Amino acid sequence: MKNRLKVLRAERDWSQSDLxxxxxxxxxxxxxxxxxxxxxxxxxxxxxxxIFALPIETIFTEE
Amino acid sequence: MSSIAERRYxxxxxxxxxxxxxxxxxxxxxxxxxLVDGPTACLAAVLPAxxxxxxxxxxxxxxxxxxxxxxxxxxxxxTLWASGFALAISTxxxxxxxxxxxxxxxxxxxxxxxxxxxxxxxxxxxxxFGQDEGRGQ
Numbered sequence: 001m002k003n004r005l006k007v008l009r010a011e012r013d014w015s016q017s018d019l020x021x022x023x024x025x026x027x028x029x030x031x032x033x034x035x036x037x038x039x040x041x042x043x044x045x046x047x048x049x050x051i052f053a054l055p056i057e058t059i060f061t062e063e
Numbered sequence: 064m065s066s067i068a069e070r071r072y073x074x075x076x077x078x079x080x081x082x083x084x085x086x087x088x089x090x091x092x093x094x095x096x097x098l099v100d101g102p103t104a105c106l107a108a109v110l111p112a113x114x115x116x117x118x119x120x121x122x123x124x125x126x127x128x129x130x131x132x133x134x135x136x137x138x139x140x141x142t143l144w145a146s147g148f149a150l151a152i153s154t155x156x157x158x159x160x161x162x163x164x165x166x167x168x169x170x171x172x173x174x175x176x177x178x179x180x181x182x183x184x185x186x187x188x189x190x191x192f193g194q195d196e197g198r199g200q
Contacts, residue, residue: 029133
């Protein structure tokens with residue numbers, strides 16, 4: 001799965017740690033998701049969408 | 064930054080390791096000086112196994128308590144590596160031993176192999192998920 005996490009984060013001037021804190025996960029988790037090494041569960045993907053106030057499909061797309 | 068569950072797990076592992084070293088030293092001492100026999104000897108022999116079992120329980124508790132799904136997945140992968148490694152080596156060794164090719168090895172060696180397998184799992188995590196992602200034990 002591809003995602004726009006890095007771009008969305010940059011638009012808000014958030015570090016990986018900032019986003020991790022908002023999601024209550026580790027920075028490693030954000031890094032792994034952002035770089036495509038780990039696909040988040042549906043609940044975590046929804047949490048990410050909620051934080052960016054965007055529909056899930058505009059953040060995550062099929063490769 | 065590690066999670067609360069991870070910090071608790073690491074603290075438990077440190078304490079249990081210290082308890083294990085103490086009990087192993089104590090058990091070795093009482094057997095060396097023949098201070099125990101019968102049921103007491105059985106109890107003294109079993110005591111060092113208890114903190115090892117405690118470590119297995121700690122790992123299980125960590126997997127239940129860890130709220131970070133990615134960190135939990137890394138530990139699950141490590142334990143799968145550990146189980147596969149320990150079972151594979153002990154199975155091969157068991158057959159070699161049965162056919163008299165190698166010497167007898169005490170059964171608790173499986174636990175040692177399992178902990179070694181956790182280390183292998185950590186390396187595998189690093190290779191798969193990157194330099195920062197391999198977890199220690």
